[in-house]
Each structure stands twice: as structure tokens, then as C-alpha cells.
Amino acid sequence: MTDFFEGIAPVRFDPNATDDLSFRHYDADEMVMGKRLEDHLRFAVAWWHSFAWPGGDPFGGQTFERPWFADVAGDTMEAAKMKADAAFEMFAILGQPYFCFHDADIRPEGADFAENTSRLDEITDLIGMRMEAGGPKLLWGTANLFSHRRYMAGAATNPDPDVFAFAAATVKTCIDATQKLGGENYVLWGGREGYETLLNTDLTREREQAGRFLSMVVEYARKIGFDGTILIEPKPQEPTKHQYDYDVATVYGFLREYGLEGEVKVNIEQGHAILAGHSFEHELALAASLGILGSIDMNRNDYQSGWDTDQFPDNVPEVARAYYEVLRAGGFTTGGTNFDAKLRRQSLDPVDLIAAHVGAMDVCARGLKAAAALLASGELEAARDARYAGWDGSDLLSSDLGAIAARVEAEGINPAPRSGRQERLENVWNRYV
Ligand code: XLS
Numbered sequence: 001m002t003d004f005f006e007g008i009a010p011v012r013f014d015p016n017a018t019d020d021l022s023f024r025h026y027d028a029d030e031m032v033m034g035k036r037l038e039d040h041l042r043f044a045v046a047w048w049h050s051f052a053w054p055g056g057d058p059f060g061g062q063t064f065e066r067p068w069f070a071d072v073a074g075d076t077m078e079a080a081k082m083k084a085d086a087a088f089e090m091f092a093i094l095g096q097p098y099f100c101f102h103d104a105d106i107r108p109e110g111a112d113f114a115e116n117t118s119r120l121d122e123i124t125d126l127i128g129m130r131m132e133a134g135g136p137k138l139l140w141g142t143a144n145l146f147s148h149r150r151y152m153a154g155a156a157t158n159p160d161p162d163v164f165a166f167a168a169a170t171v172k173t174c175i176d177a178t179q180k181l182g183g184e185n186y187v188l189w190g191g192r193e194g195y196e197t198l199l200n201t202d203l204t205r206e207r208e209q210a211g212r213f214l215s216m217v218v219e220y221a222r223k224i225g226f227d228g229t230i231l232i233e234p235k236p237q238e239p240t241k242h243q244y245d246y247d248v249a250t251v252y253g254f255l256r257e258y259g260l261e262g263e264v265k266v267n268i269e270q271g272h273a274i275l276a277g278h279s280f281e282h283e284l285a286l287a288a289s290l291g292i293l294g295s296i297d298m299n300r301n302d303y304q305s306g307w308d309t310d311q312f313p314d315n316v317p318e319v320a321r322a323y324y325e326v327l328r329a330g331g332f333t334t335g336g337t338n339f340d341a342k343l344r345r346q347s348l349d350p351v352d353l354i355a356a357h358v359g360a361m362d363v364c365a366r367g368l369k370a371a372a373a374l375l376a377s378g379e380l381e382a383a384r385d386a387r388y389a390g391w392d393g394s395d396l397l398s399s400d401l402g403a404i405a406a407r408v409e410a411e412g413i414n415p416a417p418r419s420g421r422q423e424r425l426e427n428v429w430n431r432y433v
């Protein structure tokens, strides 16, 4: 037990509340399209931003003071355990059903691989006990293959095979830990799988290394009977100048090249979609259409800064667009809504952490409910169907150019343009959101 969140009561649903520590829209048990809201949204708290991030930016270091941080408690297992206690105390206040972690978030870095592994085992035993005592479940685990200096030139795509080996061994231990805790997904975000300069980079080799690495991950997960979903999280750049898993389309091409399109799905992050020059809903719609929509990292970027600012979502219409695509694709299966979001560095107080999640959960609940109402009304879908109705029963796609030309001439086909009705559909959208 810690006293970090002392005095903060469990968050309750109260539609009339005026404080910022109550849910006014997120009622976990509310039925939406035949399913509890909690089971639609499947919220997860991210260990790294909430408990490990010190509040730094490129111009200044730590602003947060946490009793488990190294400057107070040392980079020790005792500190890691205190951090885990505080995490489960926050989970009890929020009542969200899931959490996510990287190995490096939950244990201090050891002297070598063996010590990293034994520390991971010890801390995941403790986390497992806390989960059994009524804590949330694990949405996904992952390996941090980007912070330590050994990974400065990449992990799977490193020019040094020893780094590839260290990364592969580490991922093995993280899949083991995820399976041990009943994790429903395993995520790979290749933060440094990219390059700083083409002047020293062999793209062909690096792509082959990444392809073999991912194949090994899939082979190992299946071998040990891990039945969760393996997810790649696309991002176009940052920290590297160029990241290979640029966006959903690029990841899909990569999966096809290595025959993994039936094995691996994507974890799509709002901020990464924007960095790639897309919208969140574009990435979601494309992934759904390709059959690889897995999970989402919910956050938002500042539209002026051009960075992955990882802010908590605060924009209901924006979030509604995303959930419309998720619902249209049939909703999450093993995936969920992970708040890959961090406080602003001036938000120093423990209560800021709670309020950030409460507000974000409410924004997502409003967005999902609006999207569900619109989807249930069928208004957009009817318009979409009507737009393509001419294709019903058409055999055009199994024809050929010669036959088509003969037919166009014989039947005097002379198409008349029709309105795309965009503004009218935007009006429909705005009646629901
Ligand atoms: C960073 C990523 C990271 C992944 C997990 O930009 O979003 O937080 O979600 O490694």
C-alpha cells in the first residue's frame, strides 16, 4: 500500500455530477447495441505514461515527483514494487478493465539479460497476485526495444547481430510474461526500427531482418500456445527520422511480403495516424477493410506542434469518427482502447492523473454512444449502399476490356454523374454527434 492517491475515492457514474472526478457519460453497465459499454470500449491504462514518465521534454527534465522514482527510491526492485502498488491503487479508483505495460516500465534494468529476466519474473508474480485480488486484466504486454542505448540503431533492424539476438531474447521473455498474466494481445512497436540517414543504411537487409524477427515472434507465440493477438503498431517517424512500420498500408504490404497477414493485426494510435498525414478514422477504416484491425491507442496530438504529444483525448466528434469505424467493423474482439496518453508536464498532482483518465473515458463513451446511435439508425450505411447499388448483380468485374467495349457500344452506355451528397451526409453526422 502507498498513500499516493490518498483521499481520492473510487470514481462513480453520476450523470448530474459537476466535478471532474465522476463519470457523467461512462456507465460501464449501460447497454449499447446489445453490449455493455465497458465491453465495447475495453479501456486500458498505460503503465509507462502514468507511472514511469518523469514529465520531461526536449528542453527540460523531470518535473514529476513520485515516491518510486529513482531520484527518491533508487532504481531498485523495491521502487518497482511501490510503483506497482500505486498502479493498482489507481486502477481501483478508476475501475477500468485493463492495463498495458512494457518490461522496462515494471522492472528496473538489470546488469544483463539474465537479471532482466529474473526481475521481470519477480515483478510479474506480484502483478499477477494483484490481478487475482480483483485488479484489471492485461490488454497487452510489450518489450521496450527503444530506450536503452544498445537499441540506438534499432533492435531487429540493427546492423549488429548481437543486438538482434538481445532483442529477440527479450521479446521471448515478454511474450512469456504476457502469457503468464493472461494478456489478450502482444504488441510490437518498432520505435527505432527505421533510420536516421540513408547514407549508412541498407534498407534491403534491415527489412529482411525485421521480417524474420516478426516471423520468429509468431512462431514462438504459437509454439507456447499464446492465443492472444499479435499486433504491430504503425508510426511514420519519431524517434527515428523514418520508421519502417509507417502506416497501416505499409504494415499490410510488409505482412504480405512475409506471409503474416493472417497472423498479425495492427494497434492503431491516433497521434501516429496524424503524424503519417492521415486521420485516425482513415487508418481504422483501412485496417478494417484489410481484415487487420486489432486494437487502438487512444490519445491526441497537438495539431500545431508536429510531435507525437500523446495528450488525453478531449474531442468528442473526433473520437466518434474513430469508434464509428470500430463499430462498423464489428467492434473489438481481443483489442481495446489503451490510453497511450500522458499528462502535460505541469500537471504535477496525483489527482491530475485520475482526472485525465476520467475525462478521457467520458469523451470516449460519448463518442462511442454517438457513433452507435448513428450506425444503428442505418442512415449513413443506407446512403453508402445506395451509392454503390448499381453494382448489385453486375458481372462487370469478371469481364474483360474487349467484351466491355462491345457492351458499352451495343447498349449505348453513357453514364450520368450523380451527387456524392457529402454535405448532406455531414448534416446527418452532426445530428448524432
Ligand atoms: C510510442 C508508442 C508506444 C507504443 C508501445 O509512440 O505509442 O507507446 O504504444 O511501445
Ligand code: NI
Pocket: 269, 271, 272, 308, 310, 340
Ligand atoms: Ni505513440
Ligand code: NI
Pocket: 189, 233, 269, 297, 340
Ligand atoms: Ni502507442
